[in-house]
Amino acid sequence: MSRPSYSEIVASLPSVTPFVGPETIERQQGQPFRVRIGANESAFGVSPRAAAAMSEAARGVAWYCDPEGYELRAELARMHGVDIDNVTLGAGIDDLLGLIVRMYMNPGDAVAASLGCYPTFVYHVNGFGGRLETVPYRSDRNDLMALTDLAAKRKARILYLSNPDNPTGSYYGSNAIADLLERVPPDCLFILDEAYLDFVPTDTILPFDVDDPRLIRVRTFSKAHGMAGARVGYAIAHKEIIRTFDKVRLHFGVSLVAQVGALASLRDPQFVASVVKAVEAGRRDYVKLTEDAGISALPSQTNFVAFDFGTGERAEAVMNALIERGVFLRKPAAPGLDRLVRVTVGTPEDRAIFSELFRDVMKGM
């Protein structure tokens, strides 16, 4: 039977989803996971104040959200010392990355990133018909010099960097990022994905320069704020760029519940500070665990630790054995990174269960 044709770009896309959810694996395995430490969610939950605000908001959910997200944007602007016109909201960084790719990239254009970077960014570049150009990680860190060289050489429209990095956990401070910005070609948009920035010391963070028309910084409430299931993130950039988001974004796309919850969470900084502290303790536990097992772990400034199993085969074997035993985990697949398994910091109880299972699995390897 004849049928309407898909658009040229969509017709050419493979059936690949960026991430399989743990619920899917649970349905396949016929049992729930005991420990969920595979998606860098926050095991420490959401601020009780934010939860209360969202519960209240749920009763008023018959009303559309404020499409301008005024109150949340105003609070973010105040906190970051920028103007409200320098802030836009999105339904998580995933949403914002799609919009940015659409805003800056024509089909066929080159985009530069590290080989093995955040899969949803790659999904958007492919999804809008772009051409991803990559350089490998170097010593398990993004190779900043190679990235800007690549962007210049390939005339990339966009350069993407996750800092702190996912999936390695590595981090560059303000000086390195400022140096990189000096080298970004003037006609290349630089996306600085700061999803994990809540976990780094504040004095290492590059100050905002919203006069730079080459830079969009994106952040999220999904990590330290413990709101992954609410879908809310934001971008900070030159106000002309923020106005351009208004030409493509879903104006009612950030739910009322998410907006209210994010605002309440911002006003509970003690909660986020306590999460950051708990995560630091968890990272130390994981480092000790790897040392005891005779393997290494990459230094991390995030809410996860990349365990280094030396080879992709061994990493895969250990991960699969742990998944079978009820631990939800993920690992990078890119060459050079495939020897890693990314372990999210769980609660002390999660870590106790995981440690026991991990030691057990490692004995058999």
Add this chain to the structure above:
Amino acid sequence: MSRPSYSEIVASLPSVTPFVGPETIERQQGQPFRVRIGANESAFGVSPRAAAAMSEAARGVAWYCDPEGYELRAELARMHGVDIDNVTLGAGIDDLLGLIVRMYMNPGDAVAASLGCYPTFVYHVNGFGGRLETVPYRSDRNDLMALTDLAAKRKARILYLSNPDNPTGSYYGSNAIADLLERVPPDCLFILDEAYLDFVPTDTILPFDVDDPRLIRVRTFSKAHGMAGARVGYAIAHKEIIRTFDKVRLHFGVSLVAQVGALASLRDPQFVASVVKAVEAGRRDYVKLTEDAGISALPSQTNFVAFDFGTGERAEAVMNALIERGVFLRKPAAPGLDRLVRVTVGTPEDRAIFSELFRDVMKGM
């Protein structure tokens, strides 16, 4: 200063937002609206069961949603007598319309719709570089024959129809839609936007035919279910089309809170039935109000009534006078429809306040 260029399509877009939120007008006017009956939200709120489920979900919002939305899709499939593979979720119909436009339309392609149709659909067609071809409404209804003729003549990739219609409130039953489907060109995708379908008698609804590769039907929890601020809707179509959504949709885009709330609302059909009944009473009140004022109202099968002021000038004057007095309202701007003001059915209390203000304004006209 040189800056990165926008993509060709985005560079060509005007700065137009589909809808200005009532919050923006409130900020401009310096005072809140007394009655909010401008955005076809449900004044009758959300099911208490759904609100309770969302409150509970808010505490667990640190976890990502199920990217497959399995439970909600399974329940929708069961209800509608289709397979789970015939259902996909989106963050409201707005999200789904953007995805469908992207899936079927290349830049420069024609899309057919009524002149004055849902502005967010037009926003997406423009946003992805399409060319909107329109026919006017005929006797304040979508002109079904003219729409399919237009689609054939312009070789449209997509034909869009809202049924029941926004902004007129008019509705075609299953026979008329089946006839229309016979005439849709085989290479044209037909989007049947059924946002307001909960308000029509079930025996007038076209049964699902998920073998038809030309048809995508979209529905929402924003209207009768009272969940506009939660952002959740769904599409029902051929399973091959549903698989193609997976190539472009935001996999974690429908929040945990929204998924849980929608499922609970589906399981509370008495609540939705009570809303539908309350809305019918409200429509009758509005018809009486217009008769008393010596104007007419369009017949409506939705949760709003289009008041007919005869001329665009008069409609605009009455609406602006009401907005000044604290009533949030919207009106269509398209030629032929601009004499209408769209009044959402409010609660009996809302309607009492509105009626008084309306009579007062009409006296002065």
